[in-house]
Amino acid sequence: MGLMKPMRRAFLAILLLPAAAGAESLEMARSLSKGLDEVYAMHFSTAEADVRLAIAADPQHPYGYFGLAAVSMIKYVYGSEQADPGLLEEFSLRIDDAIVKGEAWRKLHPRDPEGFMALGAAYGLSSRLRVVRRDWIRAFWHGRKAVAFLQSAVKCDPAMGDPWLGLGMYDYYADAYPRFIRVLAKFVMRGDRARGVAELRRAASIGRYSQVVSQLILTEIFLEDQWGLRDPVEAMRLSAEVRRRYPDSAMIQNIDIIARYEGGRYDEVLAEADAFLAQAEAGDFDIVQLAKAHVIKGTTLWAMNRQNEALQEYDAAAEVRAEGKITRWGVWAQIRAGNLLDSLGRRELAQARYRIVAAAPDRWGLRQFAVAGLRAPWSDSRPGHISPFGA
Numbered sequence: 001m002g003l004m005k006p007m008r009r010a011f012l013a014i015l016l017l018p019a020a021a022g023a024e025s026l027e028m029a030r031s032l033s034k035g036l037d038e039v040y041a042m043h044f045s046t047a048e049a050d051v052r053l054a055i056a057a058d059p060q061h062p063y064g065y066f067g068l069a070a071v072s073m074i075k076y077v078y079g080s081e082q083a084d085p086g087l088l089e090e091f092s093l094r095i096d097d098a099i100v101k102g103e104a105w106r107k108l109h110p111r112d113p114e115g116f117m118a119l120g121a122a123y124g125l126s127s128r129l130r131v132v133r134r135d136w137i138r139a140f141w142h143g144r145k146a147v148a149f150l151q152s153a154v155k156c157d158p159a160m161g162d163p164w165l166g167l168g169m170y171d172y173y174a175d176a177y178p179r180f181i182r183v184l185a186k187f188v189m190r191g192d193r194a195r196g197v198a199e200l201r202r203a204a205s206i207g208r209y210s211q212v213v214s215q216l217i218l219t220e221i222f223l224e225d226q227w228g229l230r231d232p233v234e235a236m237r238l239s240a241e242v243r244r245r246y247p248d249s250a251m252i253q254n255i256d257i258i259a260r261y262e263g264g265r266y267d268e269v270l271a272e273a274d275a276f277l278a279q280a281e282a283g284d285f286d287i288v289q290l291a292k293a294h295v296i297k298g299t300t301l302w303a304m305n306r307q308n309e310a311l312q313e314y315d316a317a318a319e320v321r322a323e324g325k326i327t328r329w330g331v332w333a334q335i336r337a338g339n340l341l342d343s344l345g346r347r348e349l350a351q352a353r354y355r356i357v358a359a360a361p362d363r364w365g366l367r368q369f370a371v372a373g374l375r376a377p378w379s380d381s382r383p384g385h386i387s388p389f390g391a
Contacts (some may be wrong), residue, residue, distance in 0.1 A: 025061070027054075032209075035050035036209060039074055040245075041248065044074070048071045060101075061118075062102040062105050073091040073125065098125075106119060111156055120146045120148075150163040150166045165199075168203060169217065171192050171195045172196030200218050219259060224385065236259045236265075238259075253272075254296070257272045257273060266303060273296050295317045297313045307344060310340055331366050336383070347377055351374060
């Protein structure tokens with residue numbers, strides 16, 4: 001739906017904590033590796049504690065500071081479902097600090113491939129932040145800096161696999177973004193989506209610490225690419241592989257369930273969604289995950305022509321409260337319910353759902369979909385795609 005999907009999909013890139021294999025401190029390497037696993041598992045407090053241990057082990061090295069920024073951003077995107085702007089500001093300060101530390105390290109170690117890797121990753125995350133804030137020009141230049149430093153890392157150490165994650169991300173999104181964001185089309189981005197996918201596959205194959213995040217990025221691309229690279233079967237293979245590694249992660253489970261939905265395996269999705277709901281209701285996951293599971297189940301039921309049951313799931317999602325407030329997925333459930341009602345020819349009821357969203361504070365940029373629904377009814381009898389980000 002518009003430019004929202006590629007912007008949010010890009011956030012998966014920040015799950016990379018750069019390789020520390022050649023760093024002086026083995027303790028730093030172990031702490032970063034442990035922190036990475038904790039981030040994937042959505043144990044954010046433990047992940048931050050591990051990253052701070054890495055910083056204590058080697059206070060000058062930039063990897064730890066980059067790791068702190070990554071934890072903040074993943075917690076904002078996946079933990080709070082973008083409901084805590086304080087985490088976004090925290091990330092902004094931390095990524096700026098990571099860049100400063102990276103530049104200082106590079107001055108002391110001008111030929112260190114890990115130094116180039118750290119700066120490339122930091123500038124890449126800064127570019128993602130600029131995209132969110134619609135600061136397109138700075139996003140472009142920080143992206144170019146990221147690519148330059150990552151290319152330098154590969155040049156210094158051709159055996160490094162992790163830089164190919166950032167290079168693949170740049171190639172893919174530099175090709176995709178201008179198709180959504182017209183101002184970027186005025187710049188010479190020189191991206192290539194197919195080459196980006198090949199580079200991401202390389203990172204997934206030979207990267208030390210980038211295998212999982214590369215697999216997740218590829219999963220998202222194969223689910224949502226609109227220009228010929230969509231491949232739900234490959235997406236399911238990749239998501240299942242990651243899930244085997246992190247079976248208890250709500251984030252990974254959701255991605256795998258959505259991949260199965262996109263692959264048309266609806267019966268499996270319903271079974272998985274019910275199991276997920278049971279865990280969420282038991283308190284195994286954050287309350288936001290409960291709303292998300294109801295939306296996934298509702299959309300699947302709609303795809304199976306079980307519309308009344310789907311509406312019940314959307315209503316259940318809309319009723320979930322986190323700290324007394326409706327969740328992002330609850331808002332999206334109201335929009336989807338409006339779409340479904342439109343598909344049934346129940347226009348007045350659909351408009352009532354859209355009005356609820358249009359009249360509420362626009363905390364997640366979803367009002368645009370409610371406004372579109374008020375202007376014209378949903379024209380498809382089918383629900384279409386599910387995005388892991390709710391829009």
